[in-house]
Amino acid sequence: MMTSKKKLVAWIVAAALSHTAGLQAAHAGMIATESVAATTDLVQVESRRAQVLATLNRADVTEALVAKGVDMDAARARIASLSDQEVVALADQLEHAPAGASGVLGTIVFIFLVLLVTDILGFTKVFPFTRSIR
Secondary structure: OHHHHHHHHHHHHHHHHHHHOOOOOOOOOOOOHHHHHHHHHHHHHHHHHHHHHHHHOOHHHHHHHHHOOOOHHHHHHHHHOOOHHHHHHHHHHHHHOOOOOOOHHHHHHHHHHHHHHHHHHOOOOOOOOOOOOO
């Protein structure tokens, strides 16, 4: 009777060991902050790219661009080829731009003021009516 109990225990131990032989212990390591940040940035950039494409696919935007002679397939291809920083900057610009504003006049005034200040400081000589402080 004692040998049959020993055989039974031996079979149970053998069965238990055979089931655990395929299991491996998990080895955890540290995750670098840069890799987590890169993954987060990638997700953010892809969502911003989708936001820009969604704006481009709006009916009113499409009509306005086609009226100005823009090929929509070429525009989508150019958006797809933008770098990550350019996509984020474009999405921010689209997000903060007032509706219906062209921004051309503001850009022209800004460039004029920059050139005027650089002329006065003596870095450039664009306008004949300015005198350098140097």
